[in-house]
Amino acid sequence: MIIATRRVVAGLAVLLCSGTGMATAAEDGHEKPGQRFGFGDLEIGLTLDAGLGLFSVTNAQNGLGSLSSHGQRKGGRGWAEGFVTPGLEAEYFLNNTTLYGAARVTGSATRGDGEAQRNAVTDMQPESFDLSEAYLGWKSGLAFAALGEDAIDLSAGRQGFVIGDGFLIADGTLDSFRRAAYVLGPRGSFDRTAILRLNTAPVRADLFHLASHTDQAYLRGKDAAATSLHGGNIEWFASSHRDHGRSDYEERQWYLGATALRLTDADRAISPGRDGMDVYAIRSGGALLSALGEGWRDAALYGEFARQRNDNSGRRLRANAWYIEPQYTFSALPWQPQLSYRYMHFSGDADASDGTDKNWDSLFTGGGPRGYGTWDLGEIYARYVGGNSNLNSHMVHLKLQPDEGLALGAIFYRHTYDKPDTANGVTSDSLQDEVNLYAVWTTPLPGLEIAAVLGAAKAGTGRRQQLGNSDATDRTTWLGQMVFSYSY
Numbered sequence: 001m002i003i004a005t006r007r008v009v010a011g012l013a014v015l016l017c018s019g020t021g022m023a024t025a026a027e028d029g030h031e032k033p034g035q036r037f038g039f040g041d042l043e044i045g046l047t048l049d050a051g052l053g054l055f056s057v058t059n060a061q062n063g064l065g066s067l068s069s070h071g072q073r074k075g076g077r078g079w080a081e082g083f084v085t086p087g088l089e090a091e092y093f094l095n096n097t098t099l100y101g102a103a104r105v106t107g108s109a110t111r112g113d114g115e116a117q118r119n120a121v122t123d124m125q126p127e128s129f130d131l132s133e134a135y136l137g138w139k140s141g142l143a144f145a146a147l148g149e150d151a152i153d154l155s156a157g158r159q160g161f162v163i164g165d166g167f168l169i170a171d172g173t174l175d176s177f178r179r180a181a182y183v184l185g186p187r188g189s190f191d192r193t194a195i196l197r198l199n200t201a202p203v204r205a206d207l208f209h210l211a212s213h214t215d216q217a218y219l220r221g222k223d224a225a226a227t228s229l230h231g232g233n234i235e236w237f238a239s240s241h242r243d244h245g246r247s248d249y250e251e252r253q254w255y256l257g258a259t260a261l262r263l264t265d266a267d268r269a270i271s272p273g274r275d276g277m278d279v280y281a282i283r284s285g286g287a288l289l290s291a292l293g294e295g296w297r298d299a300a301l302y303g304e305f306a307r308q309r310n311d312n313s314g315r316r317l318r319a320n321a322w323y324i325e326p327q328y329t330f331s332a333l334p335w336q337p338q339l340s341y342r343y344m345h346f347s348g349d350a351d352a353s354d355g356t357d358k359n360w361d362s363l364f365t366g367g368g369p370r371g372y373g374t375w376d377l378g379e380i381y382a383r384y385v386g387g388n389s390n391l392n393s394h395m396v397h398l399k400l401q402p403d404e405g406l407a408l409g410a411i412f413y414r415h416t417y418d419k420p421d422t423a424n425g426v427t428s429d430s431l432q433d434e435v436n437l438y439a440v441w442t443t444p445l446p447g448l449e450i451a452a453v454l455g456a457a458k459a460g461t462g463r464r465q466q467l468g469n470s471d472a473t474d475r476t477t478w479l480g481q482m483v484f485s486y487s488y
Helices: 003-017 289-294 381-385 461-469
Strands: 034-038 042-058 077-093 100-111 127-139 152-161 188-199 203-211 228-239 252-266 278-287 299-310 317-329 338-346 391-403 406-417 430-440 446-459 479-485
Touching: 100 152, 252 289, 278 289, 278 317, 289 299, 430 461, 446 461
Parallel strands: none
Antiparallel strands: 034 042, 042 077, 042 479, 077 100, 100 127, 127 152, 152 188, 188 203, 203 228, 228 252, 252 278, 278 299, 299 317, 317 338, 338 391, 391 406, 406 430, 430 446, 446 479
């Protein structure tokens, strides 16, 4: 298996050098590009996703350094990650409906020093090969024509699932340790899914059961907490292109939505508050103000408010998180500048002795369909410092579009602790300031995209207190990365 993986990663390098290489999967893990072949009522499709990332971090952990698994502390790290995901999908057309299914495998590897977390988990140059997706489904086609084509979509198996922009639900698999490719994160599917999508308009809905894809034996106890959940999601929306918003998040001009989740069978040893947790959320997004007139068509407003509750004995939880993000695109100006500001709150706990946990559980959040800065809050902070819990954050994002295939952007973050850990000597809420500069080029070669990021982060007083408050933690962390991705 190791030899096969090495061949896969070597093949990826050849593809990239010859101008091919991977992009993000569709929102529901279905409808992908690729080569398709017809055999009467049966259609077979071949797909390929691939990615190669080159990464360098200096002054890791603001100068303290990143501790390797064999005990060596390194201030600078350079590494590469790669993966390939070939896939096979099929559709069988009945009278008015469609049966469909897909299977994909992912080979991934990390080389070099490994990532720059405080305790690195990929410095042993791991490689992995596994079944990343396998599902079957049924779409209603024109059987209920009054509701729209494929208004009912029922599927089950191992597959991806995203709600809204990924604030709660986006990524069901932890890419870390022996799975390799920690930053690229090629796997995101949930296990044991049963998903009913009602793709109607102007209101659509999802009913679902999901389980995190975990294997503690394979990851030697370092996987995420095994969790099962079920719930429902409903959205009122308008499509930006025909009626495609029924099934595609990126085609929704605006939306209002609500979600309810119930978590069961969670691994209490890792996440004690999850077992029996209820989650409620409301959200909005897109050009909500366009209804006020033509002058508001360039304005957008994103936001979500969510609460987590658990009343079980020994697992009492009262947590909340929310954000508000106004956005404006100056479409009449050259390069169509888009400016947004976001304030985010993820609750923390100031009193661990009162029997009620108030720390927000980030659940299955992921990068999200809105690109850089969605829910990975800083390429340095999100990857190597902390997560979306016990955090208040300001974000200012400027995006430019010089031409259709090139996007440039600058993002500034100011992170603070919601509740400083005073029990361990942290008295300041100042966590970290970070700047990310990025460029994304959709090349003329079909399917190939190249993205580059330059980042810098400075620890605040509270973060330095957490790290030991020495001169070694007062340095600026620098990040450089380039990612080649390909989707066929």
